[in-house]
Amino acid sequence: MDTTLDPQTSWQSFLDLVKASTSSSEFENWFAPIHLVECTQEKVTIEVPNIFVREYLLDNYKKELLLFLPISSDGELSLHFKIKEGQKTPEPLTLPNLPPPPLSLNQLYTFDNFIEGPSNQFVKSAAMGVATRPGKTYNPLFIHGGVGLGKTHLLHGIWHYVNTHQKKLKIQCVTTEAFINDLVDNLRNKSVDKMKKFYRNLDILLVDDIQFLQNRLNFEEEFCNTFEALIHKNKQIVITSDKPPSLLKLSERMIARMEWGLVANIGIPDLETRVAIIQHKAEQKGLQIESEVAFFIAEHIYNNVRQIEGAINKLMAFSKLINLNLTKDVVERILSDMLQKNPQKKVTVDDVLKSISALYEIKVSDLKGDARTKEVAFARQVAMYLAKELIDDSLQKIASSFGGKTHSTLLHAWKKISSQLQNNEQLLKQVAIAKRNIEMGAGG
Ligand code: ADP
Numbered sequence: 309m310d311t312t313l314d315p316q317t318s319w320q321s322f323l324d325l326v327k328a329s330t331s332s333s334e335f336e337n338w339f340a341p342i343h344l345v346e347c348t349q350e351k352v353t354i355e356v357p358n359i360f361v362r363e364y365l366l367d368n369y370k371k372e373l374l375l376f377l378p379i380s381s382d383g384e385l386s387l388h389f390k391i392k393e394g395q396k397t398p399e400p401l402t403l404p405n406l407p408p409p410p411l412s413l414n415q416l417y418t419f420d421n422f423i424e425g426p427s428n429q430f431v432k433s434a435a436m437g438v439a440t441r442p443g444k445t446y447n448p449l450f451i452h453g454g455v456g457l458g459k460t461h462l463l464h465g466i467w468h469y470v471n472t473h474q475k476k477l478k479i480q481c482v483t484t485e486a487f488i489n490d491l492v493d494n495l496r497n498k499s500v501d502k503m504k505k506f507y508r509n510l511d512i513l514l515v516d517d518i519q520f521l522q523n524r525l526n527f528e529e530e531f532c533n534t535f536e537a538l539i540h541k542n543k544q545i546v547i548t549s550d551k552p553p554s555l556l557k558l559s560e561r562m563i564a565r566m567e568w569g570l571v572a573n574i575g576i577p578d579l580e581t582r583v584a585i586i587q588h589k590a591e592q593k594g595l596q597i598e599s600e601v602a603f604f605i606a607e608h609i610y611n612n613v614r615q616i617e618g619a620i621n622k623l624m625a626f627s628k629l630i631n632l633n634l635t636k637d638v639v640e641r642i643l644s645d646m647l648q649k650n651p652q653k654k655v656t657v658d659d660v661l662k663s664i665s666a667l668y669e670i671k672v673s674d675l676k677g678d679a680r681t682k683e684v685a686f687a688r689q690v691a692m693y694l695a696k697e698l699i700d701d702s703l704q705k706i707a708s709s710f711g712g713k714t715h716s717t718l719l720h721a722w723k724k725i726s727s728q729l730q731n732n733e734q735l736l737k738q739v740a741i742a743k744r745n746i747e748m749g750a751g752g
Pocket residue numbers: 417421422423424428453454455456457458459460461462585613614617
């Protein structure tokens with residue numbers, strides 16, 4: 309007796325599995341519209357409403373499909389797709405044809421509430437430039453940086469500014485996810501033209517978290533077309549991302565477009581800026597924090613402003629609950645699980661010099677010296693860049709540890725390397741390696 313499931317049952321088992329493990333709306337959206345066309349022991353053919361459903365299935369359910377469906381002799385999934393041709397079968401789910409849902413914009417994410425420091429000054433002024441003169445300064449403006457460093461805040465800042473000062477302009481702020489979902493809905497409703505028209509009539513398009521466009525080939529193309537249509541009309545585009553364009557897994561065309569304008573990095577705020585952020589957030593919430601306590605928090609939560617905010621919220625909740633004086637000891641106890649255990653390791657200029665010396669095979673004494681041969685000068689600049697990034701000290705002091713250089717030399721080196729990092733992948737890797745070595749070696 310043949311113990312393998314018959315193909316029809318296999319497909320049903322697959323659906324049952326999916327049904328059990330996804331939300332009902334996801335199931336309704338993606339699976340309910342699929343029709344089984346043919347199934348034999350050798351292959352299964354299904355009809356899907358559009359190519360996006362095929363993409364979605366293969367992107368997300370390959371493993372499960374392989375489990376249930378026939379496999380060809382070369383080990384590939386033997387699943388065939390038929391794209392439905394405008395036949396008049398009733399749509400399982402018709403969504404109202406609304407404009408894309410507006411992003412819930414945080415009222416507090418304004419330029420005024422964005423605290424400036426050396427790590428974000430440049431990006432903030434670029435964002436303000438774009439908000440005051442859309443389409444006329446940098447286009448597109450591409451903002452990248454790690455999580456919780458204020459990318460979304462600045463993006464919404466642009467939105468708020470435009471909405472207060474230039475009400476006539478059509479501005480739309482979307483997350484990349486929302487853009488994709490919108491596109492899928494409109495494809496299903498055969499209203500893509502309407503959507504295209506909507507986006508292409510905007511004066512300003514703000515797109516958050518473009519990294520989610522990676523590996524979504526078909527969506528990428530539509531996005532790219534929208535993008536080009538807007539740019540060609542001098543309409544402003546602002547994009548945020550967790551990586552610079554060159555490191556995104558997107559088509560060359562898309563990457564090139566994103567590099568057309570200004571690519572700006574938002575970095576980790578230095579100690580003073582973190583203190584200012586803490587004081588600002590506390591004040592906003594009506595929480596009294598001594599400066600010693602603000603410094604204490606800033607020293608122990610250092611690479612993510614969102615966490616800093618979480619800490620303030622927690623202190624706020626506690627101080628409402630019990631009438632405690634927020635001394636350093638009390639704060640330390642309340643926040644114990646949030647404080648980073650080893651407060652920022654004290655990296656020294658010597659640590660940086662040693663690591664760069666090993667990486668580029670150049671003597672530390674040369675790095676500290678005045679030789680200007682290309683290799684030495686470059687390695688020195690990378691060392692200066694890293695020193696500024698990793699050491700929480702005045703530029704003056706850091707520079708003087710490089711055999712008595714000036715702080716403007718240091719700043720110049722930092723700017724130069726920062727800008728090279730935007731599109732030099734090899735350098736990016738070298739810097740990452742050096743950083744890791746320094747951080748592993750520093751502070752014992
Ligand atoms: P990202 O989008 O980069 O992950 P967000 O913009 O969501 O980060 O910022 C995380 C939180 O930190 C937000 O509440 C934001 O207001 C706050 N934040 C980040 N940078 C600053 C800053 N420079 N000044 C004030 N708040 C900031």
